[in-house]
Amino acid sequence: MPPAGWGSSSRESRDAVRRTRKCQAGVAEDSQEVAPQARVPGTCLLTIRILQAHDLPSKDLVTPSDCYVTLWLPTASSHRFQTRTVKNSRSPIWNQSFYFRIHRQLKNVVELKLFDQDLLTKDDTILSVLFDTGTLRAGEFRRDSFSLSPQSKERLEVEFRLQSLTECAEQLVNNGILVARELSCLHVWLDKAEHQKESEGRVQLVVPGSWEGPQEASIGTGSFCFHCPACWEQELNIHLQDAPQEQLKVPLRAVPSGQLVRLVFPTSQEPLMKVELKKEDGLRELAVRxxxxxxxxxxxxxxxxxxxxxxxxxxxxxxxxxxxxxxxxxxxxxxxxxxxxxxxxxxxxxxxxxxxxxxxxxxxxxxxxxxxxxxxxxxxxxxxxxxxxxxxxxxxxxxxxxxxxxxxxxxxxxxxxxxxxxxxxxxxxxxxxxxxxxxxxxxxxxxxxxxxxxxxxxxxxxxxxxxxxxxxxxxxxxxxxxxxxxxxxxxxxxxxxxxxxxxxxxxxxxxxxxxxxxxxxxxxxxxxxxxxxxxxxxxxxxxxxxxxxxxxxxxxxxxWAQNRATLDKEQVPLLKIEEPPTASGRIAEFFTDLxxxxxxxxxxxxxxxxxxxxxxxxxxxxxxxxxxxxxxxxxxxxxxxxxxxxxxxxxxxxxxxxxxxxxxxxxxxxxxxxxxxxxxxxxxxxxxxxxxxxxxxxxxxxxxxxxxxxxxxxxxxxxxxxxxxxxxxxxxxxxxxxxxxxxxxxxxxxxxxxxxxxxxxxxxxxxxxxxxxxxxxxxxxxxxxxxxxxxxxxxxxxxxxxxxxxxxxxxxxxxxxx
Structure with missing residues (x-):
């Protein structure tokens, strides 16, 4: 059964939210900063191209580094994306592009981390960068080089491009501090195809970044529900647990809102599996004021x-x-x-x-x-x-x-x-x-x-x-x-x-x-x-x-007062570069954790x-x-x-x-x-x-x-x-x-x-x-x-x-x- 709340069929839960609205009444009147519940333009396509790195140190002192870069932008995706690993190179070249759909009313801070892969121990961090995409203008193409300091030889070169998207506006509610975004609710029904034998095969359904997380069940046992931000580029993954190599991927943007979509999952083993999908979009009532x-x-x-x-x-x-x-x-x-x-x-x-x-x-x-x-x-x-x-x-x-x-x-x-x-x-x-x-x-x-x-x-x-x-x-x-x-x-x-x-x-x-x-x-x-x-x-x-x-x-x-004085001089970082931990730093980190x-x-x-x-x-x-x-x-x-x-x-x-x-x-x-x-x-x-x-x-x-x-x-x-x-x-x-x-x-x-x-x-x-x-x-x-x-x-x-x-x-x- 889908969870009680938004998008569910539970009248009791919907009524419960309505009953609590007496306390929520006047969200707009409580704060002049709260935006009306209307579609807000400002959606953009952010392209991040990881180009290359130069003069990287070798962590094992024997061979050059085996390097890769990770990207994390939590306002656009739950994924931590990763480039391929370039072996034995102090100046690796990737030339890989990654795409994110972002909203400019949000604080979109992307984390870039450069790692040296190690098969025996934890991968070493060479460079960590926090980059505020709010510094980019729509239509701008920028190439940046990141290093620990002006004197550092090692550096990472990245290209950024921001393009306005006119076809996608999003409903937002905010108080000037936090923003509630529009959600999509995906309903999924699984059943075996007609004239097929009974099966005890189990499946796993995943919509990355959804509130529900992975869900497992037998074919034909009922319906499933997934909630995730509407403007994220998400997909439904259906895995057969008896045949992990076989899976069905459905891009959610390809599913029309409000319409029932029927699919057949052709597997190498019987029975075939029928999949029915229905997506609901729209901003429903908030329970958080x-x-x-x-x-x-x-x-x-x-x-x-x-x-x-x-x-x-x-x-x-x-x-x-x-x-x-x-x-x-x-x-x-x-x-x-x-x-x-x-x-x-x-x-x-x-x-x-x-x-x-x-x-x-x-x-x-x-x-x-x-x-x-x-x-x-x-x-x-x-x-x-x-x-x-x-x-x-x-x-x-x-x-x-x-x-x-x-x-x-x-x-x-x-x-x-x-x-x-x-x-x-x-x-x-x-x-x-x-x-x-x-x-x-x-x-x-x-x-x-x-x-x-x-x-x-x-x-x-x-x-x-x-x-x-x-x-x-x-x-x-x-x-x-x-x-x-x-x-x-x-x-x-x-x-x-x-x-x-x-x-x-x-x-x-x-x-x-x-x-x-x-x-x-x-x-x-x-x-x-x-x-x-x-x-x-x-x-x-x-x-x-x-x-x-x-x-x-x-x-x-x-x-505490010394730390506060430092923070008071600091604004939200437009660019923040973090130095990787040294051996002594790791020892200090261990005692801090303790x-x-x-x-x-x-x-x-x-x-x-x-x-x-x-x-x-x-x-x-x-x-x-x-x-x-x-x-x-x-x-x-x-x-x-x-x-x-x-x-x-x-x-x-x-x-x-x-x-x-x-x-x-x-x-x-x-x-x-x-x-x-x-x-x-x-x-x-x-x-x-x-x-x-x-x-x-x-x-x-x-x-x-x-x-x-x-x-x-x-x-x-x-x-x-x-x-x-x-x-x-x-x-x-x-x-x-x-x-x-x-x-x-x-x-x-x-x-x-x-x-x-x-x-x-x-x-x-x-x-x-x-x-x-x-x-x-x-x-x-x-x-x-x-x-x-x-x-x-x-x-x-x-x-x-x-x-x-x-x-x-x-x-x-x-x-x-x-």
């Missing part, structure tokens, strides 16, 4: 939430008259990670905000790692912030203090195995993180919870609670550290996506399979515990990441898979503001080229959940920074400040005084009056300051209560260390009371920050009409 603005559902929520916020502000600030819509500030709570400690502390602080009447002033709550566990629990109740939190807190204390030995009992292990087997059967990739998710759920709950992220929309239906956003990092599974490649991913009840790429999907589709922005195979939405396993994923760490966690982070950040290998990497189907890059993606303001990696100038190696995402805890880069709040489209005025780190009250906030400075993101300087560094208090304010775009940050580190002497704001402790004020927050022997999964009742009470007190004891500072936020909005005035 390409736009950099918040989705329509989030904007509608904010409109509802503003009414709640306005009423709460009027009450706590005792304002005269009603607040106008443009006078209502956007206030957010940002919670860091920290395991059970973070979860417990967030409960205490949210209870404090509710007691002060300030919880209804909040529009967003973001969480990372352990703080996401608290949010996931609270949002199971659609009215949680309108109720007293004593009930949820008592349940939390029960889970904190219970014995955790049962999570690995034989009966539990059997349950884990059964659920993981069911997930694998449905089509989810198998990885250790899924097992961690189930163990983590057992640590925090008595029974499995069937709650899902999309279920939290009910808690936002009339603006009654802040919008929760959960954070993770997308990384590479190997070869690169988190500092070299780490992209922020945000999860909300409405959408999951990459702000960097302006690409999002409805939360219920996360984990399903996508290609070129279309939903190909819908999988049931995962229980939220599997997302919690991602948000607190400690098991996708590499050795390098682990070294970062156990050492001084600033040394890693100094190295440091960056993620042995228990998490894997999720990549919903960006197959999407291409717009020709001007690197200059797009949202992409360039949020560029995070040294690969950003190399589109062929970025996330849309990967079939799977590798997601992990943000703490391996910065222990913060702030980046979603810094998107200019969210326009946050005030951030309540709730920090649960035991190693430095300002360390992670200062790293965030460095990150924002390097990225050019408006953020106040984090410069605590020496006295504050030595003796941090419960609350610190950071602002930048010179930069009105920067939010004000009210920072609450996890400290035990006046709580030692006061049981409540203004109420001094009696001698009998002194012990209750001693809370051990040392980084070495604290009972709240992130490795601790069970607390004593006394320790649980102390942490809950401390964090509740630290909020309530700073009521006046909170109110003053809210007054300032309202005043800033009033000074800004109403938005200008567009």
């Amino acid at each position: 390409l736009g950099c603005e918040p989705c329509a559902e989030e904007r509608a929520f904010l409109s509802r939430r503003k009414q709640v916020v306005a009423k709460a502000l009027q009450q706590v600030l005792q304002l005269e008259g009603d607040l106008q819509e443009d006078e209502i500030p956007v206030v957010a709570v940002m919670a860091t990670g920290g395991g059970i400690r973070a979860m417990t502390s967030l409960y205490g602080q949210l209870a404090g905000l509710r007691e002060l009447g300030l919880l209804d002033c909040i529009s967003y709550i973001t969480g990372a790692s352990g703080s996401t566990w608290a949010l996931a629990n609270l949002y199971e109740d659609p009215e949680w912030s309108q109720k007293d939190l004593k009930g949820p807190t008592e349940f939390l204390k029960t889970q904190l203090t219970k014995s955790k030995l049962g999570v690995l009992a034989p009966s539990q292990l059997r349950r884990y195995r059964e659920e993981l087997a069911e997930r694998a059967h449905l089509g989810h990739p198998t990885c250790f993180t899924n097992l961690w998710a189930l163990i983590n759920e057992a640590l925090l709950h008595d029974e499995p919870h069937d709650h899902k992220l999309s279920d939290q929309r009910e808690a936002l239906s009339h603006g009654q609670n802040p919008l929760p956003i959960y954070c993770a990092l997308n990384t590479k599974g190997q070869n690169l550290t988190t500092f070299e490649f780490g992209e922020w991913v945000e999860f909300s009840p409405y959408e999951i996506g990459f702000p960097k790429y302006g690409a999002f999907i409805p939360s219920e589709l996360f984990g399903s399979e996508f290609f070129m922005g279309r939903l190909m195979k819908r999988l049931p939405e995962s229980r939220i515990c599997f997302l919690e396993g991602i948000w607190s994923n400690l098991y996708a760490a590499s050795l390098q990441d682990s070294l970062y966690w156990t050492s001084e982070p600033s040394q890693f950040w100094d190295h 440091l960056t290998w993620r042995p228990l990497a998490q894997a999720t189907h990549n919903f960006l898979y197959g999407l291409h890059f717009h020709k001007d993606y690197f200059q797009h303001p949202h992409f360039s503001t949020w560029k995070d990696t040294k690969l950003d100038g190399l589109p062929n190696q970025l996330t849309p080229a990967e079939p799977y995402l590798c997601l992990l805890d943000v703490g391996y880069f910065i222990n913060t959940s702030c980046p979603p709040l810094l998107r200019p489209t969210r326009d946050v005025d005030l951030i309540l920074s709730l920090d649960y780190n035991l190693n430095g009250a300002f360390q992670q906030l200062q790293l965030l400040g460095r990150f924002c400075k390097e990225q050019g993101i408006p953020f106040p300087p984090i410069s605590p005084s020496p006295e504050e560094q030595l003796q941090p208090s419960e609350c610190h304010l950071f602002a930048d009056p010179e930069c009105p775009e920067a939010p004000v940050v009210l920072h609450f580190p996890l400290v035990n300051d006046s709580f030692r002497e006061h049981s409540a704001p203004g109420v001094r402790r009696t001698p009998e209560e002194k012990e209750a004020g001693e809370v051990n927050l040392s980084s070495s022997d604290s009972p709240y260390h992130y490795t601790k999964v069970t607390y004593s009742p006394e320790d649980a009470d102390k942490l809950l009371l401390l964090t509740h007190y630290n909020i309530c004891n700073n009521r006046e500072r909170l109110l003053e920050a809210l007054r300032e936020a309202v005043q800033r909005r009033r000074q800004r005035g109403p938005p200008k009409p567009e």
